[in-house]
Amino acid sequence: MTKTQVIPQKFVFAEEGMTLHSNKPENEIEFPGLKVTVEIDAYKTNKHVLKEKLESIFEEVLGYFD
Incomplete structure (x- = not known):
C-alpha cells in the first residue's frame, strides 16, 4: 500500500526594515522589518473558506496595533 503525503503550500512575504x-533625530521614522510565513495544507480545501480564515487571522493580528 502506498503512503500518500500532502505537501503544504508555503508562502513567505518579507520586507526589510528601514530608517x-x-x-x-527626533523626526527620524523607523519601519521594522516584517516577515510572514504561511503554510497551508490545501488538499481538498474550499478556497473561499480558506480566504475567510486567513482574513480573520490577519484582522486579529492587526487589531493588536490599534
Whole structure:
C-alpha cells in the first residue's frame, strides 16, 4: 500500500526594515522589518473558506496595533 503525503503550500512575504533619516533625530521614522510565513495544507480545501480564515487571522493580528 502506498503512503500518500500532502505537501503544504508555503508562502513567505518579507520586507526589510528601514530608517528614514532627518536633520533632526527626533523626526527620524523607523519601519521594522516584517516577515510572514504561511503554510497551508490545501488538499481538498474550499478556497473561499480558506480566504475567510486567513482574513480573520490577519484582522486579529492587526487589531493588536490599534
